[in-house]
Amino acid sequence: DTGVSQNPRHKITKRGQNVTFRCDPISEHNRLYWYRQTLGQGPEFLTYFQNEAQLEKSRLLSDRFSAERPKGSFSTLEIQRTEQGDSAMYLCASSLGTEGNSPLHFGNGTRLTVT
Amino acid sequence: AQSVTQPDIHITVSEGASLELRCNYSYGATPYLFWYVQSPGQGLQLLLKYFSGDTLVQGIKGFEAEFKRSQSSFNLRKPSVHWSDAAEYFCAVGTGTASKLTFGTGTRLQVTL
Numbered sequence: 367d368t369g370v371s372q373n374p375r376h377k378i379t380k381r382g383q384n385v386t387f388r389c390d391p392i393s394e395h396n397r398l399y400w401y402r403q404t405l406g407q408g409p410e411f412l413t414y415f416q417n418e419a420q421l422e423k424s425r426l427l428s429d430r431f432s433a434e435r436p437k438g439s440f441s442t443l444e445i446q447r448t449e450q451g452d453s454a455m456y457l458c459a460s461s462l463g464t465e466g467n468s469p470l471h472f473g474n475g476t477r478l479t480v481t
Numbered sequence: 482a483q484s485v486t487q488p489d490i491h492i493t494v495s496e497g498a499s500l501e502l503r504c505n506y507s508y509g510a511t512p513y514l515f516w517y518v519q520s521p522g523q524g525l526q527l528l529l530k531y532f533s534g535d536t537l538v539q540g541i542k543g544f545e546a547e548f549k550r551s552q553s554s555f556n557l558r559k560p561s562v563h564w565s566d567a568a569e570y571f572c573a574v575g576t577g578t579a580s581k582l583t584f585g586t587g588t589r590l591q592v593t594l
Contacts, residue, residue: 408585414580457524
C-alpha cells in the first residue's frame, strides 16, 4: 500500500492561467474523490469517480473545473482561467468498494495559490 | 441533506490530560460516522469509523468514539493526550452508497507541556 499520491504539492499561478493537478490512488481502489479545503474549513466534496465513470459533481464545481479518470486509474483535475477564490488545498482520496461505509484514504493534497 | 457540527473550534489541553472532542450530526437514518486527523500541510488520516453494532468504537493512536443515537452525537475521546496529538480533528458523516463524506469545520487541538 503506497498510499494516495498527489502532484504537485504546491502550485502558484497567476490569475487567468490554467492549472492541472494529478492524483494516483491506491492501486486496487475503484473509487476516487476530489475535495477542496479552504483555510479553517473542513474538506468540501467536489466530484467522484467509480472506475472511469464520473458519477457525481458538486455544485461547487463550476464550468471552469473539469476532472477526468481516463483509464480508471489516475485522475486529473483541471482549473481553467483561475481566480483568486480558487486558492485552496485540493485533496484526492480513494476507496475500495461500492458501499457508503468504505473509508476514504486521502493524499497529502495540492496547495494552490492564485496571485 | 446531512450536516456535521463541531462546536469547538479550538481546544487546549495539558499533556497527560483526558480529551473529548464533540461532534453532532444531522441525518434521517443511521449514518456512517468517521473521525479524521490532519497535521499541518498534510492530508487526512482515518482515526476510526462507526457503521453499526457496538456503539463504542476503538481507533488508532489510543482514540475511541461513542455513537449516541438519542443525542445525534459521535464524540471522540482519549484518556491521556500526548504532545504529538496536536493537530486538527474532523468529524464526517457518510450516507448512501457514494462514500461521499460531509465534514465538520474541524477542532484544532493544542497540547501544552
